[in-house]
Each structure stands twice: as C-alpha cells, then as structure tokens.
Amino acid sequence: xxxxxxxxxxxxxxxxxxxxxxxxxxxxxxxxxxxxxxxxxxxxxxxxxxxxxxxxxxxxxxxxxxxxxxxxxxxxxxxxxxxxxxxxxxxxxxxxxxxxxxxxxxxxxxxxxxxxxxxxxxxxxxxxxxxxxxxxxxxxxxxxxxxxxxxxxxxxxxxxxxxxxxxxxxxxxxxxxxxxxxxxxxxxxxxxxxxxxxxxxxxxxxxxxxxxxxxxxxxxxxxxxxxxxxxxxxxxxxxxxxxxxxxxxxxxxxxxxxxxxxxxxxxxxxxxxxxxxxxxxxxxxxxxxxxxxxxxxxxxxxxxxxxxxxxxxxxxxxxxxxxxxxxxxxxxxxxxxxxxxxxxxxxxxxxxxxxxxxxxxxxxxxxxxxxxxxxxxxxxxxxxxxxxxxxxxxxxxxxxxxxxxxxxxxxxxxxxxxxxxxxxxxxxxxxxxxxxxxxxxxxxxxxxxxxxxxxxxxxxxxxxxxxxxx
Numbered sequence: 017x018x019x020x021x022x023x024x025x026x027x028x029x030x031x032x033x034x035x036x037x038x039x040x041x042x043x044x045x046x047x048x049x050x051x052x053x054x055x056x057x058x059x060x061x062x063x064x065x066x067x068x069x070x071x072x073x074x075x076x077x078x079x080x081x082x083x084x085x086x087x088x089x090x091x092x093x094x095x096x097x098x099x100x101x102x103x104x105x106x107x108x109x110x111x112x113x114x115x116x117x118x119x120x121x122x123x124x125x126x127x128x129x130x131x132x133x134x135x136x137x138x139x140x141x142x143x144x145x146x147x148x149x150x151x152x153x154x155x156x157x158x159x160x161x162x163x164x165x166x167x168x169x170x171x172x173x174x175x176x177x178x179x180x181x182x183x184x185x186x187x188x189x190x191x192x193x194x195x196x197x198x199x200x201x202x203x204x205x206x207x208x209x210x211x212x213x214x215x216x217x218x219x220x221x222x223x224x225x226x227x228x229x230x231x232x233x234x235x236x237x238x239x240x241x242x243x244x245x246x247x248x249x250x251x252x253x254x255x256x257x258x259x260x261x262x263x264x265x266x267x268x269x270x271x272x273x274x275x276x277x278x279x280x281x282x283x284x285x286x287x288x289x290x291x292x293x294x295x296x297x298x299x300x301x302x303x304x305x306x307x308x309x310x311x312x313x314x315x316x317x318x319x320x321x322x323x324x325x326x327x328x329x330x331x332x333x334x335x336x337x338x339x340x341x342x343x344x345x346x347x348x349x350x351x352x353x354x355x356x357x358x359x360x361x362x363x364x365x366x367x368x369x370x371x372x373x374x375x376x377x378x379x380x381x382x383x384x385x386x387x388x389x390x391x392x393x394x395x396x397x398x399x400x401x402x403x404x405x406x407x408x409x410x411x412x413x414x415x416x417x418x419x420x421x422x423x424x425x426x427x428x429x430x431x432x433x434x435x436x437x438x439x440x441x442x443x444x445x446x447x448x449x450x451x452x453x454x455x456x457x458x459x460x461x462x463x464x465x466x467x468x469x470x471x472x473x474x475x476x477x478x479x480x481x482x483x484x485x486x
Contacts, residue, residue, distance in 0.1 A: 020142035021082060023058035025051055026133055026157060027150040028097070030064035030083055040078055044368060047150065049253045050465035054473065055081045061140045063133060069093045084140050086133055095125030098330055101153045107332075108187060109152065109179050110293045110387040114332050118188050127156060130196070134160035141168055146476065149200065151175045156192070159199030169480040172200035173472065175250065176389040177415075178210040181217050191221055198233050201241075201479040204248040204472050206389045206415040211245045218245075230479075244479055248472045249419055252392050254464040257399035260372040269369075270376035278356050281316040282442050285378035287371065287393045288385075290323040290363065292336050295384035295411060295428040297343060300359070302434040304347040307358060311439055314351045314358060319382075320374065324365040337363070375400040380441040381408045383416070384428040390415035394423070398456040405449050407441035408456065419463065422455035 025031075031048045032040040042048060054060065061082040066073055069090040076083055088096070099122035108116040134157045137147050148171040149157045158172050174197075184190060194217060197203055205211040215226040225232040230242035260266055274283060284303070288294040303319050306312040323340065327333045344361045351358040366374070375381070381397040391414040398408060398420065410416060410423035417425060424444075426437040444452075 019059075019082070020145070021059060021061035021140055022142050022145045023054065023060035024063060024137050024141045024145060024147045025055070025060065025150065026063045026137045026147060026154060028065055028101075028153040030066050030085060031055075031062045031081065032078055032083060033067065042079065047250075049256070050250075050469045051148075052081075053466070054469060063136045063140060082140070084136050086136050088129065092125060092129055095122050096129040097153065098327065100126040102327055102330060103332070104187075105152050105155075106176070108183060109176050111177075111179065112183055112186075113386050114292050116186070118186075123189055127192075130154055130156035131160055133157050134164065137161055138164040138168075141165060143167055145169070146171070148173070148472075148476075156196035157199075158203075159196045162199040169476055170200045171202045171204070171472065171476045172197060173204040173248065173250075174210065174214075174389075175206065177207070177387055178205055178213045178217075180213050181220055184213070184217050185220075190217070194218055194221060198231065198243050200243060202472065202476045203243060203245045204475075205245070206247065206249055207418055208247045210389075210415075211247050214245050242479065244475060246475065248468060248475070249415060249463070250390050250392070251460065251463050251465045251468050252395045252399060253466070254395070254399040254461045256368075257372060257375075257396055258402055258461075260369060261376060261400040261402045266369055266373050267376065269373035273373060273377040277318045277320070277360065280318045280356070282312075282318075282380065283378050284317065284319045284380045284382055284438070284442075285322075285374060285397075286319065286382045286384070287322045287374070288324070289326045290333065290337055290340070291326055292332065293385060293387050295386045296321065296323060296340055298386070298428045298431065298434065299382050299384045300340070300343045300347065302431050302438060303359070304343075304350075305431065306435050306438060307347070307351050311435070312442070315353070315356050317442070318357065318360060320360045320362070320378070322362045322364075322366065322374070325363060371396070372400050375406075376403075379406060380438065381406065382438070383408065383410045383414055384426065384434065385411045385414045386428060388414040388416075392416075394420060395460045398453070398460045401453055401457065404453040404457070405446065406453060407444050407449055408452075409437050409441050419459055420456050421459075422452040 031043050033043050035041040063084045065088050066085045072087050073085040104116050107114040141147055144167050146169040158170050161170055218224050219226050230244045232240050233243050234240050307314050344359050348358050375397045383391055383394045394416040408423040411428050412425050424437050424441050426434050
C-alpha cells in the first residue's frame with residue numbers, strides 16, 4: 017500500500033506506459049515532464065488509468081512517484097472516454113467543427129468514472145494535501161473531491177479550449193459541469209479568452225460575482241469561497257529539444273530526410289494528431305492550389321504531413337482519415353513525377369529524436385488548426401531551430417498564437433490568405449527568418465513547461481496561503 021501523499025496529480029492516464037515486456041516506462045508527454053521535479057520533491061502520487069480496459073492493478077511505485085491505477089472496463093472506455101469525453105465534450109469545446117452528440121448513457125458513465133477518479137484521489141491525499149486535476153475528461157472531479165475532502169487544496173487545468181456561451185449552452189449538463197469545475201481553488205486555461213468564456217458561463221447560469229480576483233462561490237453554510245479562473249499557457253521542455261537539435265547524429269538525419277525527398281528547394285512540414293480540429297484538409301487544399309496555379313513549382317516543393325493515429329474506433333475519425341488520404345492521393349496523382357512526390361503522407365507516430373530531425377529538415381512549419389488549446393508542435397519547432405532559420409506559419413485559432421507573435425499568422429478558413437502566408441514563408445529572406453525566429457525562441461525558452469507548472473502552483477499556494485510543493 018502506498019503512503020498518503022501531500023501532492024496528488026489526477027489525469028485520465030497514468031504517467032507511465034507499458035514497455036512491452038511486462039514493465040513500465042515513463043510517458044513522453046510534456047505534462048509528465050513538467051511535473052516530474054514537483055512529484056519527486058513532494059513524494060507525490062499520480063492517479064490515472066493504465067491505458068488498457070479491465071486491467072486491475074494495485075498501486076505501485078515508479079522512479080520516486082506512487083502510481084495509483086484506476087480500472088476502466090471496456091464499457092467505461094466506450095461510454096466515458098470515446099463517448100462523452102471525445103464525442104460530446106471534444107467537438108463541443110472545439111467550436112462544433114464536428115457535431116457533438118448528447119447521449120444520456122454517456123453522461124451517466126462520465127459521472128460514474130469521474131467519481132471513481134475522485135475517490136482514488138481522496139484516498140491517496142494526505143491531510144491538508146494538494147490535488148491537481150488535469151483536463152476535460154475529469155471536469156466533475158474537483159467538486160466531488162471538495163465534498164469528500166474539504167481540507168484539500170484543489171487545482172484544475174483545462175488543456176483544450178473552453179467555448180463561448182452560445183455553444184456551451186447546448187450541453188444538457190452545462191450546470192453540472194460548471195459546478196464540477198468550480199470545486200477547484202484555481203481553474204487554469206490556455207488562453208485569456210478561455211478563462212473569460214468560463215467566467216461568462218458561470219455568470220449567465222449562476223449569477224455569481226466574477227472578477228479578475230476570483231469567482232465568488234457560495235457555500236452551504238451561507239459563507240463563500242473564491243475560485244480563481246485564469247490563463248496559464250502550457251509549454252514544452254524546451255531544453256530537451258535544444259539538446260537534441262545540437263546532436264550530430266540528428267543533424268545528419270535531417271540531411272538524410274531532405275535527400276530522401278529529393279533535395280527540394282523547400283520542405284514544408286505538418287505534424288498533427290489525425291483530428292478534424294487540426295485543419296489538415298485546409299492545408300492540403302491550399303498546397304494543392306499553389307501547385308495547380310504554379311505559384312509553387314512542383315519539383316521544388318514537398319509537403320511532409322505526419323498524421324499520428326487517433327481515436328480510430330470513433331466513426332468521425334475513421335471518416336476523416338479516408339477523406340485526407342483521398343485528398344493526398346488526388347494531389348499526388350496530379351503532380352507526382354517519377355523522381356518527385358508532392359506530398360509525403362505518414363500516418364504513424366515517431367520518436368522524439370525523429371521529430372527533431374524533421375523539424376530541422378523543414379523550411380516551413382504549417383500549424384493550421386481550426387481550434388486548438390495550445391499546439392505544442394509550434395513550440396517544439398521553434399525550440400529545435402537552434403540555427404535561427406525556418407518559418408512558422410501559425411493559425412490564429414491555436415492558443416500558441418497569443419504568445420508566438422513573430423510567426424506568420426493565418427486564418428486557415430481563408431484559403432487564399434493561407435496560400436499567401438505559405439508563399440510569404442517560402443520566399444522569406446534569411447535575415448527576416450533569423451529576426452523572427454530569435455524572438456520566437458526567446459519566448460519559448462523563457463516560458464517553458466517548468467515555468468508553466470511553477471506559475472500554476474504558485475497561484476494555488478496564494479489561494480490557500482500555503483506552499484503546495486513543500
């Protein structure tokens with residue numbers, strides 16, 4: 017049995033993955049990287065699902081962190097995760113780019129599973145401890161925790177957008193979700209606009225007093241407490257990308273990638289999870305039209321599109337894959353030659369080292385999300401460009417837009433504007449590339465993932481008047 021922890025993280029997934037040999041390896045995600053130093057210092061615990069349905073595990077220790085697995089049945093995964101989380105909340109919170117579906121059995125499973133996570137966290141946390149809940153799969157956990165353990169300091173961070181009230185109000189369980197989130201002392205968002213949307217929804221539905229200093233939440237005894245809703249833009253472990261980008265073997269791999277593409281004059285790169293929010297189809301359309309209009313010479317430009325597999329059991333995603341692959345096939349059919357491919361499409365995931373090599377090989381990075389909480393790929397590309405070369409084309413609908421002001425900004429719905437932005441990037445003089453990239457890199461390096469976690473936990477400390485990382 018693990019000891020009670022002063023600091024507990026609750027996330028949909030544990031901080032480890034199976035190593036394929038019956039053991040565990042640390043997950044590569046930025047959240048795990050950000051919180052590892054805090055977890056070690058606080059001898060913390062991490063509550064999460066181990067990633068396989070019906071897998072029942074006892075709590076165990078891994079590299080100084082107590083891991084507390086939450087078991088999900090195959091039905092839980094289908095209803096709570098694939099259903100409510102990813103077929104209701106995800107599309108609703110991403111501007112209804114795809115139509116959300118509202119199913120009562122999905123909601124009932126969401127409540128049931130959130131309670132299971134809350135119970136596990138309540139059991140793991142020491143008296144007067146701190147619990148930090150992560151993301152949209154667990155929006156009810158803060159209030160459930162507060163009811164069970166009013167002694168706790170509770171934080172919640174929302175990694176995806178929070179929609180404007182006109183969209184949010186569609187949700188049949190809109191009040192319950194807000195009540196769940198308001199259980200936290202600090203509710204963090206990626207953008208100022210997201211925090212504003214949340215506060216407006218609270219004001220509209222509950223008439224609570226919402227100010228920059230906090231939302232006044234009434235208590236059953238007639239008193240009140242403050243809940244702070246604020247933007248804390250997440251970032252990356254910039255130093256790890258810088259170190260990889262400076263390795264000779266990765267530089268050599270970047271040259272090898274360009275040679276494998278036939279050494280085109282311009283390599284454009286898109287790196288996305290295969291998701292309808294990422295604007296992959298808009299990007300392909302713009303690229304195809306630039307070739308058609310001969311603004312980009314076919315033999316001189318290649319678009320490399322990495323689309324990592326995602327939620328393949330959800331019908332919308334299966335259809336999206338078919339549509340994208342059909343588009344890629346048509347463009348390549350029209351423009352490929354025996355010695356040159358217009359689009360190199362890769363429906364697979366790659367290790368971090370290969371991604372850095374791709375970043376170094378690319379002259380232009382295309383981030384054309386239709387809606388994105390942050391988009392860490394934009395920051396990864398910037399961090400990797402230690403040569404101060406390359407151009408980032410960045411959607412104004414990605415959270416990173418607020419910080420990376422020296423990028424070439426674009427509205428991906430405007431195909432003509434997107435085409436112009438691509439050509440601006442392709443034709444940008446080296447001196448301007450260096451000026452823009454230096455500015456971008458300064459922001460990413462100074463505001464890395466460690467600074468993000470520190471900012472959030474400092475805010476949590478001030479709310480409850482104690483150091484949550486001691």
